Structures are given as structure tokens and as C-alpha cells.
Amino acid sequence: MIRDTSGQDVQLTPQSPWKNPRLLKRTGLGIGAAAFVVWGLMSWQSTSAVDASVSLARVNIAAVERGDLVRDLVVQGKVVAANSPTLFSPAQGIVKFAVKAGDAVEKGQLLAEVDSPQLQNQLAQESALYSKLAVELARQKIQAKRQRLENTQKADLAKVDLAAAERELKRAELSMEKQIISQLDFEKASDDLARARLEYQQAVQNSQLENEALTFETQTLQLQVDQQQLQVEELQRKVNELQIVSPVNGTIGSLAATQRSAVAANAPLLTVVDLTSFELEAAVPENYADDLGLAMEVVINMGGTQLPGEITAIAPEVIDGQVVARVRFLQQPENLRQNLRMTARVLLESRNDVILVKRGAFLDQTGGRFAWKLNDQQQAVKVPITIGALGLNQVEIVSGLQEGDQIITSSADALENAQIVALRD
Incomplete structure (x- = not known):
């Protein structure tokens, strides 16, 4: 009998790998190592991409x-008076001030007076000449009336002679028909009428021409009187301006001359500052000059208060890399002082x-x-x-x-x- 291998085989029941502790431990270690490697690679790649x-x-x-x-x-600026006129001497003379620098003045108040004997003497001379021409004009008018009367009289007399010659010619014609006078006397009467008619026409024409000449002479003298009157009025205006009055309500800024000093014509005397109207003088960098425009909106910062304004003037020149712009307050604030520093924001574009x-x-x-x-x-x-x-x-x-x-x-x-x-x- 031949023996087989059936006695050597043993049937084993299969087991799940997750129930094996050793295998489970080894698998977990492997997965953890793999995850660590992957995380390291990702971290290295991420770190290497950051600069x-x-x-x-x-x-x-x-x-x-x-x-x-x-x-x-945003620009910086200072408050300046919008109206600060400088008053000048109207003529050469001696100035006498009635106020001092810093005095408050009202419009129309006397500030100074210039004593100018030369101007006053010139006014007196021109006034005398005006009076003389006015008298000559009055005399000329009287003479013209007399001359017109004489011219009229001559024309009237010539007219009378003409009428007499006409009547004499009619009598001569009647007498000639009755053969009372000779032909010679009739012709003489005709010649007298023609002469009388010619003399009358010439008298009328001469009267018209002389009247026109008298009118022309009177008008010429009238023009001289008018011209002299204008000159006197101009000198009187200059004499009146010797008393210098304030054009605005404000304060005296500065005196350009000393008391009782000699000044030339058109020399500056004093400056009046109008304290009721101020503007902001802002310095704008020259690279923004082309962006500025008149009536551009501006917001002015005064101690934390926002005040509206607008640009009213832009300087045509650049000084020290800046362009000066004038900003007007749309609402004039109180307690403004000249040279007060402020910040302004110019709204260039929206x-x-x-x-x-x-x-x-x-x-x-x-x-x-x-x-x-x-x-x-x-x-x-x-x-x-x-x-x-x-x-x-x-x-x-x-x-x-x-x-x-x-x-x-x-x-x-x-x-x-x-x-x-x-x-x-």
C-alpha cells in the first residue's frame, strides 16, 4: 500500500491583517513616515517659492x-487785506498828517493835507484869466447886438430908398404919358430905381455876412471861456485833493513820509487797510500751477472750522518754485487778523x-x-x-x-x- 501526503496537510483558517498587532504596528509606522516625507516636501517647496x-x-x-x-x-497761506489802497500826494508841497499809524479811521475822514503854494497860485492865475475871458465874452455879445442893429438899419434904409425910387419911377411914367417930362428925366428915374434895388440887395447880403461873422467870433470866444473853465475846474479838483481823506473804513497801515516834510507830486503818503475784507494769499507749488483756475473751490481750515472760499487771482510768475494765488472767503469770518497763517485745501478735480x-x-x-x-x-x-x-x-x-x-x-x-x-x- 502506497502512502500519500494527506496526512501531512493541515487546513488553516485565514485571519484579517488588522487583527495582527505586529502587522498593524508596522503598517502605521510606514504610513506616518510617508506622511512626514510628503509634508516635508510640500513645506520645502512652499518655503522655496517665497522671497x-x-x-x-x-x-x-x-x-x-x-x-x-x-x-x-493742501497749501499754506496767510491772511491779507483784500483792499489796502495807498494814497499819494496830488502835488508837490509840505505834508501835514492828521493821523498816526494804527489809528482807526472812517470813510471820508481827513487823513492828511498837502500845502502846495505853487498849485494854489496857479489856480488863482487861471481863475483870473477865466474871469477876463468871461468879461470879454460878455462885451463881444453886446458888440454883436449893436452891430446887428446897425446892419439891420442899413438894410431898412436901403429898402426905404428902393420904395422911394419905385414911386418916383411911377410918377415919371405918368408924366411921360402926359409929356410933362423929357425922355432924359424918365431914364434918370429908371436908373435911380435900379441903383436903389441893387443897394438894397447888397445891404441885405452884407447884413447876413456880418451877422455870421459876429456869431463865429462870439462862438470862438465862448470856446475859449469853456476851455479856461475846464482848466480852472481841474486845478480846483487838484487843490481839493490836497486834503486827503480815507476811501474806506479801516486802519492806517503805515506812513510813507514824516510830519511836515516836503513831498513830490505822486509820492506815496500812507496806506489804509480795509479790515472788513480779507483774502488768503496761498503759495502753490509750481507743478500744480497749470491745474489752478479762477473760481476753483477751496476749503480753508481756521482753527478746526472749515470755511468755503474760491480762487480769485493767480500770479503770472513763479517765485522760488511757487505760484501765489488769492483766495476769497465766501463767508467773511470774524476775528481775522492780517498775516494770520492758515491751511487751505484746493479741490482740483472730482x-x-x-x-x-x-x-x-x-x-x-x-x-x-x-x-x-x-x-x-x-x-x-x-x-x-x-x-x-x-x-x-x-x-x-x-x-x-x-x-x-x-x-x-x-x-x-x-x-x-x-x-x-x-x-x-
Whole structure:
């Protein structure tokens, strides 16, 4: 009998590998080692992609939003009197002041008087000449009336002679018909009538010409009188201006001459400051000069109070890199003093519904060409941007960013040449 291997085989019941403690322990160690390796690789790859890191406490972050941007400019200025006329001497003479510097004056009040004997003497001479011409004009009018009467008389006498000659000719004609007179006497009567008629016509014409000549001479003398009257009135005006009065209510700013001193014609004497009207004289950098315009809106800061104003004048020249602009107060405040320093905000432009972000030092660090935008991995990525108008607190973003993005608005040394920056808590 041949023996087989059935006696050697033993049937074993299969067991689950998770019920084997050794196998389970080895498997767990292997999985943990693999996970550690994967985490290390990911951490190494992430760290190798970051150029620098910066703490969140050291940077400022702002959100990009949509809104209205006001482009403005903050300038410093001083309060000056809008009306401060300087009064001049009307003629050469000796000045006598009735006020002192700093005195309050009213409109029409006597401020100074200039004693000018030369001007007063000239006025007296011209007044005498005016009186003389006025008398000559009156005499001329009387003479013209007399001459007109004589001319009229001559014309009337010639008319009488003409009438007498006409009657004599009629008698001669009747006598000639009755043959009482000779032909010679009749012809003589005819000649006398013709002569009388000619003399009458010449008398009338001479009277008209002489009357026209008299009228012309009278008008010429009248024009001389009128001209002299204007000259006297002008001198009288200058003499009246020797008493210098205040043109406004205000105060005396300064005296340009001393008491009882000799002054020349048109020499400055004093300045009157109108304290009821002030303006702000602001110095604007020359690179903003082209943006300024008349009637441009200005907000003036006076001790925390915002006062409205507008630009009324812009200087045509640049001095020390600045352009001087005059700003008028739309509401004149109280307690203003000359040379008082103030800050003003000039509203250059207003743009509605634009993409904007808070203004920060990143503009100076990159020249407004780049920004560091935050992503969802607690990183800031450097992206190119294009900026538009610059406001006092905000800047317009033309391209490169969208509404809702967050960027770093401050500057840091770690951001200088970094493309990706890790943000630490």
C-alpha cells in the first residue's frame, strides 16, 4: 500500500491583517513616515517659492473699493487785506498828517493835507484869466447886438430908398404919358430905381455876412471861456485833493513820509487797510500751477472750522518754485487778523465711480508702478498697476487691481525686491 501526503496537510483558517498587532504596528509606522516625507516636501517647496517674509503688525493693509475720488491740494497761506489802497500826494508841497499809524479811521475822514503854494497860485492865475475871458465874452455879445442893429438899419434904409425910387419911377411914367417930362428925366428915374434895388440887395447880403461873422467870433470866444473853465475846474479838483481823506473804513497801515516834510507830486503818503475784507494769499507749488483756475473751490481750515472760499487771482510768475494765488472767503469770518497763517485745501478735480485705494507709502517705494496683493495662502504677490489721479487720502487705480482686492499700502525693506512675500502673524 502506497502512502500519500494527506496526512501531512493541515487546513488553516485565514485571519484579517488588522487583527495582527505586529502587522498593524508596522503598517502605521510606514504610513506616518510617508506622511512626514510628503509634508516635508510640500513645506520645502512652499518655503522655496517665497522671497521674503514680513510681520502683519509691521504693514498696513487696505481694500480696493469703488467710489468717488476728490483730487485736491493742501497749501499754506496767510491772511491779507483784500483792499489796502495807498494814497499819494496830488502835488508837490509840505505834508501835514492828521493821523498816526494804527489809528482807526472812517470813510471820508481827513487823513492828511498837502500845502502846495505853487498849485494854489496857479489856480488863482487861471481863475483870473477865466474871469477876463468871461468879461470879454460878455462885451463881444453886446458888440454883436449893436452891430446887428446897425446892419439891420442899413438894410431898412436901403429898402426905404428902393420904395422911394419905385414911386418916383411911377410918377415919371405918368408924366411921360402926359409929356410933362423929357425922355432924359424918365431914364434918370429908371436908373435911380435900379441903383436903389441893387443897394438894397447888397445891404441885405452884407447884413447876413456880418451877422455870421459876429456869431463865429462870439462862438470862438465862448470856446475859449469853456476851455479856461475846464482848466480852472481841474486845478480846483487838484487843490481839493490836497486834503486827503480815507476811501474806506479801516486802519492806517503805515506812513510813507514824516510830519511836515516836503513831498513830490505822486509820492506815496500812507496806506489804509480795509479790515472788513480779507483774502488768503496761498503759495502753490509750481507743478500744480497749470491745474489752478479762477473760481476753483477751496476749503480753508481756521482753527478746526472749515470755511468755503474760491480762487480769485493767480500770479503770472513763479517765485522760488511757487505760484501765489488769492483766495476769497465766501463767508467773511470774524476775528481775522492780517498775516494770520492758515491751511487751505484746493479741490482740483472730482472723479465719480472709480476704482480707488487708500494712499500709502507704497506709491513712493515703487513709483506707483507695483503693489503687493494678498492671496488666500497668507502671501502678498507683487503685481504691476497703473495709477490715475492722486487725492489727499486716496489714489485712483486704472489697471492691475479689482474691487475687493487687498494690498499692502505701507512700505517695508522686505518688499523692495520681493515677488512673493509671506505674511507672519
